[in-house]
Amino acid sequence: MKISAELKAFQAKLGHEFARPELMLRAVTHSSMSSPTRPDNQRLEFLGDRVLGLVMAEALLKEDRGASEGLLAPRFNALVRKETCADIAREIELGDVLKLGRSEQMSGGRRKQALLGDAMEAVIAAVYLDAGFETAQAMILRLWGRRIAEVEDDARDAKTALQEWAQARRLPPPAYVETDRKGPDHAPVFTISARLKTGEEASATAASKRAAEQAAATALLARLEGKSA
Missing domain, CATH: 1.10.1520.10 (Ribonuclease III domain)
Structure with a gap:
C-alpha cells in the first residue's frame, strides 16, 4: 500500500x-x-x-x-x-x-x-x-x-491542592462554574469561577475548561493563602 x-x-x-x-x-x-x-x-x-x-x-x-x-x-x-x-x-x-x-x-x-x-x-x-x-x-x-x-x-495540580485545603477545614469540595464563553465553536474561550461554600471565589479565563478551572483554583488558593499569611 x-x-x-x-x-x-x-x-x-x-x-x-x-x-x-x-x-x-x-x-x-x-x-x-x-x-x-x-x-x-x-x-x-x-x-x-x-x-x-x-x-x-x-x-x-x-x-x-x-x-x-x-x-x-x-x-x-x-x-x-x-x-x-x-x-x-x-x-x-x-x-x-x-x-x-x-x-x-x-x-x-x-x-x-x-x-x-x-x-x-x-x-x-x-x-x-x-x-x-x-x-x-x-x-x-x-x-x-x-x-x-x-x-x-x-x-498534584491546583484543583487538587484547593480540594485538600477545603477538606482540611471540613468544607465541601469547591465548585467550578462556567460564567462566560466567547469565541467561535472551534476556538472557544471559557471563564470559570472557583467557589467555596464559605463565599470565597476567584475567576480565570482560558482556551479550555480544564485550563480555566486550574487557573481559577490557583487564583483562589493565592487569595486564601494571602488571607492566612
Whole structure:
C-alpha cells in the first residue's frame, strides 16, 4: 500500500515505520471521514487507551518503587488523560495528517483537544498491532519522556491542592462554574469561577475548561493563602 509523503514524514516524527501502513491510515481517520471501505479510528482508540494505561502503570511502578497506590493513582491519571495525549499529538504534529470530513476541517478539528487525544490513542494501538507490545512501549516511553519523571508536579495540580485545603477545614469540595464563553465553536474561550461554600471565589479565563478551572483554583488558593499569611 502506497502512502503519501505527508504520512511518511509523520512516521519519522513518530519513530516507527509501519509494515502495515493501512493501520496508520485507519488510526488517523476520523469518523467524519469514514466510509464502508475506510474504517475510522474509534476501535483503535479503545485499544490504544488500554495499551497506554499498561505502559504507564508499569513505568510508574519502576520510577518510584516505594509509592503507595494512593500516590500512584493521580500520577497515572495525569499521564493518560486526554489533555496529555493531545499535548503529545501536537508535539508530533498529528493534527496535520488527520483525515477529516469537511465539517470537522471547517470547525478547526485539527486543533481540537478531544479529537487529538483520541487520535493519539489510536496511533498507539496501530503501532501495537503492527509491531507488538515492546515496540509500542518503547515509542510511548520516548514520546512521554520527561513527563513520567516530572509527573508528581502535574498530579498534584491546583484543583487538587484547593480540594485538600477545603477538606482540611471540613468544607465541601469547591465548585467550578462556567460564567462566560466567547469565541467561535472551534476556538472557544471559557471563564470559570472557583467557589467555596464559605463565599470565597476567584475567576480565570482560558482556551479550555480544564485550563480555566486550574487557573481559577490557583487564583483562589493565592487569595486564601494571602488571607492566612
